[in-house]
Amino acid sequence: MKTGYHALVKRLLDGELTLAELPPELRAEGEEALRLVGAADRAPVALSPALDERVMATVRRHAGDARANRVWRWLNTPRDVELRLRVRPWTVWAGGLAAAAALALLLGRAAPAPQPGPGTQARAGTRDSVLVRFVLYAPGARRVAVAGTFNQWDRSIAPLVPAGTSGVWTTTLALPVGQHQYAFVVDGARWIVDPAAPAVDDGFGRRNSVVAVSAPGGHTL
């Protein structure tokens, strides 16, 4: 996205100047900037026609295999059970051992987590999520998506929507509080960093953008 507007054009976008107050040589740039901002802000929410298909494909992928489903259904099917209790010593021992194992497991899991010192204060409110808007200027792109640690790097889950024909693509996602790495995927294959965000080495010879989401009024990063 163009970020190098003239200072006077930026003041125009901030509402401090009118178009008529701009020098004649900057009016075309000012009009273009106003048009871009207007298109981005008024762009209606348009769902991709392929959304249903993508959602169902994801559901099918997570649904597991048929054998697991059959086992799960068998476990959940109600049936009559005839229970005849004939207590024998070895049965009591086996049952007691199983119960003790289950109890030990439950107690082990319920034990308090180790206190990591002051760091635990930051975890309060980590279940919160905050709406984050992603914007990319990619003229000529046919598809743009954002993939990152918040969506398992799945390039089909979070597509960006074009704002008219300006080349600006946007989407708004609810991200959990914390720090996330992400990248834009253009036309399903080209991974590019967000030019408006800090970037770090991704370990594969490329870079990831970083977004830190903090809870409103909180200190959690």
Add this chain to the structure above:
Amino acid sequence: MRTTGLTVGLVLATLFAGGLAAQDVPLRLDGRVSPDVQRAVRRIAADAAARDLPVDPLVQKAIEGAAKGVPAERVIAAVRALAARLADAMAAVREGGVAAPSGDFVEAGADALNTGLSRSQVAELVRVSQPPQDPAITLRVAATLAALGVPATQAVQLVEGMITAGRSPSDLLGLPGQVQAGVAGGSTAAQAAAGLARAAGGTPPGRTPGWVPPGQTNPNKPPPNPHKPPPNPHKP
């Protein structure tokens, strides 16, 4: 006979429940990465878990590599490098005085190392982050500053300066945004950070924390030694 089945079922259920945590890694990788990567990551993750390191970042890195179409051996190398960085971060955080850090805390340390901070700088930031400061947030802020292009040493000095000047955690969180604003205004990231350090009354670049400008009193300077004899006025 049914009683026997019930007992065996309970034992099996107990054993199965105990193994769920260990099975979490392959479940998350299933269908997302190749079998080779899955096997290798499972081993690396098991080793990391045995050392109390967080496993989730390793799984995420493997999934990221596969999504980006990175060759298997390179994905495995990246996951292995990340595990080593997490171990370094754990050691640094412990050096900083936190004996049992959370997974997120260790991950913040690893991210800081990834952006160019040294292990001793990570330990130092943890050490100076006394309440109300949160050391994990301190590390995140320093890492974000470094990712924005502020040299690592300067990022650490800026954050330390803010903390020693008594600034709040919210002030710390605002630093990356202020550096970005400075860069948008035409400064380099280093210049923007230096300006913030001056404005905060913190340590300017090239000075150690606790530095006091000439002519000012150092509030942290220890009192004079009462046992030291006064200077002799007759001595030439």
